[in-house]
Amino acid sequence: MSLITYNPARTRTQGVNSFFDDIFNDKFFKTELPQERAFVPQVDISESESAFDLQFALAGFKKPDINIELNNGVLTVSGERKFEEEKTKKNFHSVETRYGSFKRSFQLPDSIDAEKVDANFEDGILNITIPKDVKKVQKKSIAIK
Template sequence: MSLIKYNPAKSRTQGVSRFFDDIFNDNFFNTDLSLERFFIPQVDISETEKDFELQFALPGFKKSDVNIDLNNGVLTVSGERKFEEKKDEKNFHSVETRYGSFSRAFQLPDNIDDEKVDAKLEDGILNIVVPKDVKKIQKKNIAIK
């Protein structure tokens, strides 16, 4: 079996494809509901022997814009970024940055130490470290009867 490199330029029919691209990329289909601003931040989750680490991409956020809750093993990170329209005679031609509110929830395993969770927001990255509880990590070997 051989792999064939995908080339979107060769796979499109020029006229019809461009027509549909222009329609669907336009604001023609926007309704009041679709104009509501929201976004879902990207999250990287990793694990070591000692802890779990979650890294949220939150460019432009301040500490006061983010809320972190840990309740019954569910870690919830929520926040809001507001669009500030400054009256400095700036005409926007395009705004691709997402604004609005978000909420992400993660069910954590039972072997965490919820008293030592640490969170830092630096350079647009929210880093949350959830340490594992050493007492709960120990494996138990069960003998077969």
């Protein structure tokens, strides 16, 4: 099997123009920063009347690889997925899966019940449910003077 690198600049222009496209393409101005290669899981956050729900996409992770902390109203989820080359020493043509460590923090409102936070990890999805403390949730109208 032969792998061909896709170059969208070649399909846009021909001849001399393609020469300039190659010189001044996006990679010319882009620097390879560690942040670009960092692993950052996708998170869906929703809210109901009784709780906040966070769903992290953590395919390929195991429970021991994930840490969850709640400290002074800040929820921090961190973990690490290591690239494990098989003993057969395969020659990879492409690796699109992201590897590395991550750390995501979320400032939570004061109206949560920190004692009842629940986390469940199944099929590569980490679900965190943060119940609201109904005693702390109080709406108050303020009159303008």
